[in-house]
Amino acid sequence: MNTFFLVIGIGMCLLVLFCLFRVTYGPTILNRAVGISAVGTKTLIILLIIGVIHHRVEMFVDISMVYALLNFIGCLVLAKYLERTGEV
Amino acid sequence: MLIREIIAGLFMSAGFFFFLTATLGLLRLPDFYSRMHATGKGDTLAVLFSLIGLAVYEGFSITSVKIVLIAVFMFLAQPTATHAISRAAFRCNVKPFTNVEGTNK
Numbered sequence: 538m539n540t541f542f543l544v545i546g547i548g549m550c551l552l553v554l555f556c557l558f559r560v561t562y563g564p565t566i567l568n569r570a571v572g573i574s575a576v577g578t579k580t581l582i583i584l585l586i587i588g589v590i591h592h593r594v595e596m597f598v599d600i601s602m603v604y605a606l607l608n609f610i611g612c613l614v615l616a617k618y619l620e621r622t623g624e625v
Numbered sequence: 626m627l628i629r630e631i632i633a634g635l636f637m638s639a640g641f642f643f644f645l646t647a648t649l650g651l652l653r654l655p656d657f658y659s660r661m662h663a664t665g666k667g668d669t670l671a672v673l674f675s676l677i678g679l680a681v682y683e684g685f686s687i688t689s690v691k692i693v694l695i696a697v698f699m700f701l702a703q704p705t706a707t708h709a710i711s712r713a714a715f716r717c718n719v720k721p722f723t724n725v726e727g728t729n730k
Contacts, residue, residue: 574668605695616713
C-alpha cells in the first residue's frame with residue numbers, strides 16, 4: 538500500500554509540472570492565476586500523501602488545511618484586484 | 626490486504642484520474658473560459674475523491690475528521706474561487722472562443 542501511495546504521489550508531481558507549463562507560458566495573467574490555483578490544489582493532496590508515507594498524517598493534515606485556506610484567499614484577492622484594475 | 630485499503634485505493638485512483646483529465650483540459654483547451662471549466666469542475670471532484678480515500682485509509686480518528694473538514698471546505702471554496710476569477714475575466718472583457726466567422730454557433 539505504501540508503494541501505491543508513492544506512485545500516486547509521483548504522478549501528482551508530474552501533473553504539477555504540466556500545470557507549470559500553463560503558468561509559465563499562459564497568454565494573460567488570468568491563465569496564470571488558473572494554473573496557480575490548480576497547482577495549489579494538487580499540492581494539498583501531495584502533502585497528505587507525504588504524511589501517509591511517513592506515518593505522520595496528524596502533523597501534515599494541519600499544514601494541508603492552512604494550505605487550502607491560503608490558496609483560496611490568494612485566488613480571491615487576485616480576482617478582486619484584477620477586477621478593479623479592469624484590464625488584463 | 627484489508628477491505629479498507631481496497632476502498633481507499635479505488636478512491637485515490639479515481640481522484641488521480643480526474644486530476645489527469647483536469648490537467649489535460651488546462652493544457653489543451655483553446656481559450657480561458659474553457660480552461661476554467663475544465664479545472665473548476667475536475668479539480669473539485671478530484672480533491673473530493675482523494676480526500677475521501679485518505680480519510681477511509683486513516684480509519685475513524687481526529688485526523689480523518691480533519692480531512693473530512695478539508696473536503697467540505699474545498700467543496701465550498703473551489704467553485705467560489707472559480708466564479709471569482711471568471712467574473713474578473715468577464716469584467717475585463719475577455720472574449721469567449723467562437724468559430725472563425727464569429728457567428729457563435
